Amino acid sequence: MEIRGLTPGEQPPWDLLLLADPSRDMASQYLEEGLFYIAVSDASETLGVIVLLPVGGHSIEIKNLAVAEPAQGKGIGKSLLAHGIQVARKKAYKTIEIGTGNSSINQLALYQKAGFRIIGILHDYFLKNYPEPIYENGIQCRDMIRLTMCLSNETKEKL
Incomplete structure (x- = not known):
């Protein structure tokens, strides 16, 4: 497996992007300014995607991380996450x-x-920002859980 950026003229894998964010409008917004990487199999099949977007002077956000359903549970998401952190x-x-x-x-x-x-x-984030209800694991997706990771020792000391 290889993780790489999109080549010129290559279309983003919308099927994967919409797995992680069911709003094409919202995904389109961060694709324009984000750093976009795909995981590709040895047979040139797109297995996963990660999109990072700068959100401030010293912070970047993972806006989308998705793995194709047949490829889930094989460490691809973990590899994409590690790539994003790197x-x-x-x-x-x-x-x-x-x-x-x-x-x-x-x-x-x-x-x-x-x-x-x-x-x-962020309470009721998905209720306020998405027109259709979202369900995963038999649970309605209502709230956004925000997470962060410190990448420098200086930042770790402040938290």
């Missing part, structure tokens, strides 16, 4: 953030195992 460090960001739904149980576990810490909850 990119953020190389670009000298001090923190990396991510938000996910209260119903995203597997994603919450993945992010915390990678070192992210919960810093807040």
